[in-house]
Amino acid sequence: MQQVFSIPKSMKKDFKYTFCPGCDHGIAIRLVAEVIDELGIREDIISSTSVGCSVFLYDFLDIDCVEAPHGRALASATGVKRARPDKFVFTYSGDGDFASIGLAESMHTALRGENISSICINNTTYGMTGGQLGPTTLLGQKTTTSPTGRNVDYYGYPIKIAEHIALCEGTAYSARVALDTVPHINQAKQAIKKAFQVQLEGLGFGFVEILSSCPTNWHMTPEEAHKRVREEMMPVFPLGVFKEVNNGN
Amino acid sequence: MEKEKVLIKGNYAIAQAAVNAGCQCYFGYPITPQTEIGEYLSGKMQGLGRGYVCAESELAAINMVMGAVSTGVKAMTSSSSCAVALMQEALSYAASDELPVVLVNVMRTGPGLGYIYPAQGDYNQAVYGGGNGDYKIIVLAPSTVQECVDLTYRAFYLAQKYRNPVILLADGLLGQMMEPASFGDYPYPEVDVSSWALTGAKGREARKIYSVAPDEKKQIQHIYDLHKKFEVISQNETSYEEFNVDDADYILTAFGSMTRNIKAAMNVLREKGLKIGAFRPITLSPFPYTRINELATKKKDFIVVEMNMGQMFKDVKYAINGKSNVELVNRPCGEWLSVEEIVSSVEKIIGRKQYAASI
């Protein structure tokens, strides 16, 4: 018999995910690893890691990594890319890192059109600290810091990250995908690949926002959490490609 | 080659020295009185095909430096006082990650926004740091435009040699004044960074530069290792200048630009027949505790002169450890303490002591 599905080569030998059961981070990192394998770029990568549940990327992927303080992954990545333009540079952050504490760095990296690729996991909460209100928390959503649900008067609105990044002229690719079904997982992989390819082609900033579940902090089973991604998140955060620049276009 | 002297502003001297030292990337955000460094480097770096980013903030700037130096290149940022405060988190990370960050602080007045008057109020910020945890930074304090050049060279060398962040602590006076200075070539050997720099995991194991150690033993060992490293730095790199200390009863002590005035004051006081020496740490961290203690053991009193409320004063006092006396002559900011003011303050201190001894 022939093996048709296996652990990507770019994963570290004997890696052990530290995520909660059913967490979509594991799938997202696998997709990144598969894209790295398919593009054959593992040996050229320097990644700037973020803070949050995404912090342990360097324990899972077999690539060179430098840590950045919370929110500063894109600034660090800019430094890496400017120092070594020949290397492949990407970041992998959560919505808190990318779009709250690090929003200035993220937006300006896109505005400068840095040849960097970024993956942002949107799970509508701060996962690692136990489920507080974050920049993407939905209206009405209960968290440990919005115990009666997010209401506009008191907490303001969630941010639509992929749309904002698409508005930046330096952005070459901005898409929102999800991991709730196999077709969506396949689409997510294609989006990650595209965000990586625009860097390889020197077209500018490549970005993918991934709608993810956080069963632990949502107090749901993994499948209930995926249902919430579909029924509550997607109406607010629609899937799609918001910007795509092609070679010679 | 004969070293040709040019008349140049301190800020430009630092910038050109960085270019000569092989600084591959500069990232910065404007703030008076150091903005000329970024202005000078913008065109230069682009022309040389090196990296330059007008960063969106000082936070971003220093983190860009951390990213750049992690790949083994030399890189720096420059800023001033209140904006250097923004960078403290990154300095703590850089010290823990052992990243050779070079940061130039051309001091202005604080606290808060303060203003652009000259001051030396960032001694504690530089030497003791505002970041979290036990970490140490190498701090170099130039006193002339020539030293702006020499110590910028040294900053890049020490940063890579010891994989430790280095702060060049200048001040607005020095940044804005013009003096003759010669550059010459970068006088230090290139440091081999191949054992740790991130270049992509090709033909070797993947590397991670990080400070998260969810392992108590590792974390404890890491902090011990960092401090052991700094002991080596203290032994090898502590530097200072001293003048007429052998026969001195009193030693004027200052850092940075104030060194100029204590030297002049020493000469005036010597002409008046007083046995005055001068001492000036070049490395504020590691601080020359041992030498000051030796001098104090010989019953020489110290008079610390600085443009703050007595920040280095505490280190001198700590170094003396009760073996002699120490006095403070200071002003928090603004017009530099003049030679005349220092002379008259010293005369008052000596007069008071002589009176006290006579009764």
Added chain:
Amino acid sequence: MGKINIDQSRCKSCYICTETCPKGLIKKSQKTNRLGDYMVELDDKNNECIACAMCAKRCPEIAIEVYK
């Protein structure tokens, strides 16, 4: 005809695979892992697995290998 291999040392018993298999071949086992959770197992007596790999693609732990 296909076959899957579940790495029980990686599996965290989230049971996404049990709800994903189009043939309903992955089931909660009566055996428990070191955390006391019921493990999952392939119950394919009639060789129905078609190696579609949907279980593997949705497994957050990359704990499933698929053979064809």
